[in-house]
Every structure is written in C-alpha cells, then in structure tokens.
C-alpha cells in the first residue's frame with residue numbers, strides 16, 4: 001500500500017492526499033478529480049489523478065531517488 005501524493009502548486013512540495021492505495025490499483029483507476037487540503041498553504045488544492053502519484057512506504061527505506069515527478073512522465 002502507498003499514499004497518493006500530489007505536488008502543491010504554490011510551493012512545489014509533495015503533500016499527502018490521505019488516500020491510500022497501491023500503485024497498480026491507482027494506475028488502473030479511471031481518471032478522477034479530487035481535492036486535498038494543503039497544510040502549507042492552508043488551502044484546498046484541486047487535482048487530477050494524472051497529476052498524482054503513489055508513494056509506497058516500502059520504497060522510503062531506500063530514499064535515494066527522491067520524489068517521482070508526474071510531469072516528467074506526462075511530457
């Protein structure tokens with residue numbers, strides 16, 4: 001299981017959406033739209049699934065690659 005993450009449009013920081021899923025399930029899911037409260041901005045950001053990615057805690061142990069940019073895949 002992992003946490004769905006989005007990038008804060010104001011600060012560029014990765015923020016957790018509170019949605020837990022695994023990478024395969026997330027990839028299969030249809031494009032969806034959601035909102036997440038950002039503590040950094042104290043505001044709610046709207047986002048699409050294609051802008052989000054799954055951060056799996058298993059991979060956190062070998063923190064070397066850092067955050068995966070969803071925009072890099074889109075381009």
Ligand SMILES: [Zn+2]
Pocket residue numbers: 008009010011038039040041042045
């Ligand atoms: Zn924000």
